[in-house]
Amino acid sequence: MAISTSSTSEILPARPATPTRLPWYLLDLYKYLGAFAFLTTVYTGLRLYQGAHAVATGLDSTLPEYDIYWMRLFYVEVVALLAAAAGLWGHLWLTRDRNLEALPPKDELRRWFALTMWISIYTFAVYWAGSYFAEQDNSWHQVVLRDTPFTANHIVVFYFCFPMYIMLGGAAWLYARTRLPQYAREVSLPLTLAVFGPFMILVSVGFNEWGHTFWFREEFFAAPIHYGFVVGVWFALGVGGILLQACARMTALLDAIEDAP
Numbered sequence: 001m002a003i004s005t006s007s008t009s010e011i012l013p014a015r016p017a018t019p020t021r022l023p024w025y026l027l028d029l030y031k032y033l034g035a036f037a038f039l040t041t042v043y044t045g046l047r048l049y050q051g052a053h054a055v056a057t058g059l060d061s062t063l064p065e066y067d068i069y070w071m072r073l074f075y076v077e078v079v080a081l082l083a084a085a086a087g088l089w090g091h092l093w094l095t096r097d098r099n100l101e102a103l104p105p106k107d108e109l110r111r112w113f114a115l116t117m118w119i120s121i122y123t124f125a126v127y128w129a130g131s132y133f134a135e136q137d138n139s140w141h142q143v144v145l146r147d148t149p150f151t152a153n154h155i156v157v158f159y160f161c162f163p164m165y166i167m168l169g170g171a172a173w174l175y176a177r178t179r180l181p182q183y184a185r186e187v188s189l190p191l192t193l194a195v196f197g198p199f200m201i202l203v204s205v206g207f208n209e210w211g212h213t214f215w216f217r218e219e220f221f222a223a224p225i226h227y228g229f230v231v232g233v234w235f236a237l238g239v240g241g242i243l244l245q246a247c248a249r250m251t252a253l254l255d256a257i258e259d260a261p
Contacts, residue, residue: 027110028113050156053070115180123239173195194242200232208229
């Protein structure tokens with residue numbers, strides 16, 4: 001009896017091709033994870049820099065070493081953040097969608113996912129500013145006091161951490177206003193409060209420094225001069241309202257996609 005010599009590829013079923021791309025709703029995932037990795041690297045680097053140089057060179061602002069290790073860092077931060085904010089906000093505005101009424105449900109849903117990513121990156125930056133660096137500031141002043149508004153910790157928390165999350169919050173607000181029909185038609189109160197409230201913390205910094213210089217010398221967490229910081233953080237609760245708006249709209253979009261022929 002003759003034995004078949006046909007190849008195994010003719011007998012066995014072909015294996016399904018392994019997908020090489022992410023699903024359409026996760027196409028921006030690499031940007032999201034990259035932003036988290038970038039922020040974590042920057043904040044960790046700044047904290048390690050403080051640990052290495054703050055006590056050795058950051059206790060007396062009149063020393064030459066202070067200008068080298070801290071004022072140079074201050075100038076780099078200010079220039080870098082101003083350039084980044086101008087570039088990011090300008091890009092979001094110049095590339096805005098001018099025909100939002102014709103946006104397909106699938107594309108709009110993907111943009112809602114992107115807005116959720118923007119908000120979570122923004123809150124991640126707020127967390128770093130308000131935990132590792134802002135909480136450290138009280139301990140710093142209780143031990144070292146302050147001989148200048150540009151202390152070793154202020155240069156990081158006031159002139160980098162706060163402006164960084166303001167830049168990201170403003171970017172999230174601009175993204176929503178220029179990419180999503182619901183936010184383009186009307187101003188979202190929760191989104192605006194969630195961005196504007198923490199921004200006011202930076203404004204409170206000026207009053208805080210004036211008060212500690214001329215009025216309230218001690219550094220206590222519960223001092224009245226710190227009440228403005230607390231109120232600013234409360235506004236971050238607006239993030240919950242953003243999630244409610246997002247869930248309601250995303251549910252409607254998922255129904256529209258499912259019902260589409």
